[in-house]
Amino acid sequence: xxxxxxxxxxxxxxxxxxxxxxxxxxxxxxxxxxxxxxxxxxxxxxxxxxxxxxxxxxxxxxxxxxxxxxxxxxxxxxxxxxxxxxxxxxxxxxxxxxxxxxxxxxxxxxxxxxxxxxxxxxxxxxxxxxxxxxxxxxxxxxxxxxxxxxxxxxxxxxxxxxxxxxxxxxxxxxxxxxxxxxxxxxxxxxxxxxxx
Numbered sequence: 001x002x003x004x005x006x007x008x009x010x011x012x013x014x015x016x017x018x019x020x021x022x023x024x025x026x027x028x029x030x031x032x033x034x035x036x037x038x039x040x041x042x043x044x045x046x047x048x049x050x051x052x053x054x055x056x057x058x059x060x061x062x063x064x065x066x067x068x069x070x071x072x073x074x075x076x077x078x079x080x081x082x083x084x085x086x087x088x089x090x091x092x093x094x095x096x097x098x099x100x101x102x103x104x105x106x107x108x109x110x111x112x113x114x115x116x117x118x119x120x121x122x123x124x125x126x127x128x129x130x131x132x133x134x135x136x137x138x139x140x141x142x143x144x145x146x147x148x149x150x151x152x153x154x155x156x157x158x159x160x161x162x163x164x165x166x167x168x169x170x171x172x173x174x175x176x177x178x179x180x181x182x183x184x185x186x187x188x189x190x191x192x193x194x195x196x
Contacts, residue, residue, distance in 0.1 A: 020163030024172055027154040031175060034147035035087055038178075041140040042077070042100055048133050049074045049107070055126045056114065066110050073099075073106035090176040097178060107133065144178055151177045 053067055077099040086092045111130060114120050121127075155174045158167045167173070 019166045020157060021166055021170070023157050023163065024154075024166065024170070027150070027157055028172075031087065031147065031150040031154050032084065034143070034150040037143040038140070038147050039082060041136060041143045045103070045107075045133065045136045045140065046074055046078050048129060048136060049103075052107075052110070052126075052129045052133065055123065055129060056110065056120060066106075066113055070103075070106040070110050073103040077103040087175055088173065093176045093178070104137070148177055151175050 049070060053070055056067060080096050080099050082096060086096060111133075114126070114130075155177075157163050158172055158174050
């Protein structure tokens with residue numbers, strides 16, 4: 001009888017200790033925290049755009065079309081409402097990533113074109129904004145990497161035995177991760193032509 005009692009106690013301890021409930025809570029919080037940092041950095045970038053556009057507008061000959069694209073891309077990027085459910089919806093994540101990618105592309109074009117304007121390049125306000133924007137892009141990359149790692153830990157827990165049983169019982173599912181919109185395009189090596 002004592003052996004049976006010890007066996008039942010040991011089995012219950014293993015079942016409760018190995019169910020992974022606390023790990024789900026910890027990793028879910030880590031993914032939400034990491035996502036909040038991604039959003040924080042994207043918001044920082046979006047907040048810099050109006051100042052950058054206003055500074056560039058001071059250059060009379062600057063391409064209006066480029067400025068319009070930046071403003072429109074910012075509007076699209078900030079119009080997407082991000083909720084905790086976004087982290088569970090691959091389509092919502094894809095729409096969010098596309099909007100952020102569009103803003104990043106428009107800003108890159110703006111900065112590339114600005115190289116052709118000596119007055120703008122010598123403007124200290126523009127240079128300060130450019131440095132802040134470059135720093136923000138680096139922060140975005142770090143925040144995205146942390147989010148990717150947090151989602152990876154969470155998803156491994158969802159898929160691993162015996163915690164996958166807890167995931168099924170409590171309806172925890174795999175979270176979509178950040179992805180690259182143009183994966184096929186970036187897998188091609190760049191063409192380099194030294195003859196030009």
